[in-house]
Every structure is written in C-alpha cells, then in structure tokens.
C-alpha cells in the first residue's frame with residue numbers, strides 16, 4: 001500500500017516511524033506499506049520531510065497527493081482546522097484514510113465526514129492511539145466479559161504541564177482559529193474517547209473551561225491574548241446511566257503525559273495510569289473478605305507488550321512498553337484492516353461521536 005502523508009510535524013514523524021518499523025514488531029506481514037509522497041506548507045520543509053523519509057516526492061499541494069492514482073492511503077497529520085477539507089477531498093477521491101484527532105473542529109463537520117465516508121464505503125480510522133495499549137485492550141476485554149457488571153462511574157484525567165510556564169510562547173494549539181478548542185480538543189479528545197470506548201456513549205455533559213494565563217508571547221514575539229482553553233473540566237453521563245468526570249489540563253505542574261483512568265462497576269473496578277503503561281489494576285468485588293483483608297485488593301495485571309500474534313514478538317512480550325508502541329499497534333491495525341476485510345476501528349464515525357461530546361462540553365461551558 002502506498003501512503004501520501006499530509007503534514008510532517010511531530011505526528012508525521014510518529015506515523016512514519018510506525019510504518020517504517022512495522023516489520024520488526026509484527027511477524028510475516030501479508031502486506032507492505034510505504035510512503036510515496038509528503039506535503040507540508042513550505043517547499044523547503046516538504047523537501048526536508050522527503051529527505052527524512054527517504055523518498056523523492058514532495059509537494060506543497062495536498063491535491064496533488066490526494067488525486068494521485070498510485071496512492072492508496074491518505075495520512076492526515078495537519079493542525080485540526082485543516083482536517084475537514086482534506087478528509088472531504090480524500091473521501092471523494094476514494095482513498096483509505098488515517099486521520100489524527102480530533103476529527104474536525106465541529107460536530108456538524110465531523111458528522112458530515114462520517115456520513116460521507118459511510119456512503120462512499122471508505123475505510124477510515126481516527127487515531128486514538130491509547131486504545132491500542134495492551135492495558136487498555138485488557139480493560140476492554142474485562143468489561144466485555146462482564147467482570148465489572150453494570151458500570152456506575154468513571155474518572156479520566158489527561159494532564160500535561162506544557163502551558164503552566166507563562167513564558168512559553170503560544171503556538172497553533174493555543175490559537176482557537178487553528179485548533180478549534182485548546183486542551184479540550186488536544187488532550188480531552190483522548191480522555192473522552194477512552195470513556196466512550198470503555199463505558200459507552202456519553203449523552204450529557206456539564207463543563208467549565210479555564211484560562212490561567214490570559215496573555216503570553218506569540219510565535220511572532222508580539223503579545224498574544226490566549227483564546228483557547230488551557231484546562232477543561234467535565235461531568236458526564238452515559239446512555240446506560242454511568243456518571244463520571246473527565247478532565248484535560250496543560251497547567252498541571254509536575255505532570256508529564258499523565259492519563260489517569262478509573263472505571264467503577266457493580267462487581268469490580270479498573271485503574272490505569274499512562275505513566276505506568278505496563279500495568280492494569282483490576283479489583284474483583286467478588287473476592288472473599290476476611291480477617292486481615294482476606295483476598296480483597298487490586299490485582300496488578302502484567303500487560304507489558306503482550307499483543308496477540310503477529311505482534312508480541314519483538315522486543316520480547318515481557319519488555320516494558322511506552323506511548324510509541326500504542327501508536328505502532330494503531331497503525332498496524334489500520335493497515336491490516338485495509339489489506340483484509342476487517343472493520344477499521346476506531347472509525348471516522350467514532351471520531352464524530354467523540355466530537356459530539358466535545359461540542360456538548362463547549363456549549364455547556366458557554367452557557
């Protein structure tokens with residue numbers, strides 16, 4: 001499969017690292033995938049990106065890539081506001097699509113894209129890479145097996161400290177015109193997706209946004225008035241009646257890449273921390289009580305790199321994993337589904353479902 005890459009910043013690098021290294025991590029792949037061409041906004045960065053990728057073709061026109069018959073897949077790694085137009089063109093050109101989150105910057109756009117993709121029978125995946133960590137996959141398995149029973153509540157926070165420094169310059173992720181919404185879209189989209197994936201559809205949201213530093217210096221060295229949230233706090237309810245909190249923040253001093261997730265059911269509970277991605281904590285509410293504690297307590301499941309075959313072979317399944325491994329499995333799952341007749345998940349429709357929740361959060365905050 002030939003891939004056209006649009007945007008080559010941190011995620012362009014991440015996706016291309018995944019494609020280039022697939023063969024190390026997965027045995028006897030029945031397909032090959034490689035980048036054919038890359039597009040960025042400037043000639044010199046596009047040329048540098050092609051050099052980095054070891055390919056000859058680069059351009060500043062995404063249309064050139066999207067309309068190229070030799071290209072099967074469009075990989076979208078641009079800032080949020082640009083996703084919609086690129087998605088629309090890629091769907092019309094009949095390409096398979098791998099698109100970074102958030103899908104778009106409004107629910108109306110996201111819904112239109114999801115419907116258009118379905119109508120045109122397009123295979124499209126939204127990149128919610130945290131779903132692809134073994135601990136989260138094991139959490140999904142335990143919930144699907146009924147080990148938690150009816151889910152009653154949840155907590156999910158995604159914390160960074162990147163905006164806690166008032167001297168840090170504002171970039172596009174702090175500019176609402178380009179990001180659509182700040183930390184809510186950037187980190188909140190991942191947190192909402194994890195709750196949606198594990199606990200079901202979210203139908204109502206109460207929320208509050210926060211801007212702690214109303215002014216900073218922009219990329220041009222001039223004073224910049226912050227117009228995108230630096231933190232977002234939500235109380236949510238799912239279709240099945242579970243209630244919980246979702247928080248996204250870039251002003252959490254001391255945080256690195258901290259997702260802390262807990263799901264509480266009638267029969268048990270689960271806890272996960274992204275800074276300790278090798279472990280899933282499972283509490284079996286049916287374990288016997290007794291003197292000195294009986295058999296109760298959290299079991300720390302050693303998920304490590306235990307992917308089913310053809311994954312889990314390199315490095316050894318016992319070796320600790322990290323953020324990049326989740327991205328790698330996300331990319332593998334997408335390419336495998338493109339090659340075979342498996343469904344592509346999480347789909348563009350799932351991206352639209354998450355976008356709906358983000359929009360509910362924005363609306364409630366405005367009120």
Ligand SMILES: NC(=O)c1ccc[n+]([C@@H]2O[C@H](COP(=O)([O-])OP(=O)(O)OC[C@H]3O[C@@H](n4cnc5c(N)ncnc54)[C@H](O)[C@@H]3O)[C@@H](O)[C@H]2O)c1
Pocket residue numbers: 006007008009010011012039040041042045062077078079080082100101102127128129186
């Ligand atoms: N899933 C994750 O773990 C994760 C992490 C970070 C960012 N993201 C998402 O990835 C996307 C990109 O973020 P990033 O951090 O890589 O940004 P970035 O600023 O590092 O890179 C953006 C790239 O897009 C290019 N670009 C901008 N406008 C373009 C256009 N109109 N046409 C072609 N190229 C264009 C820029 O030249 C640059 O190469 C965003 O949607 C973001 O939300 C996802």
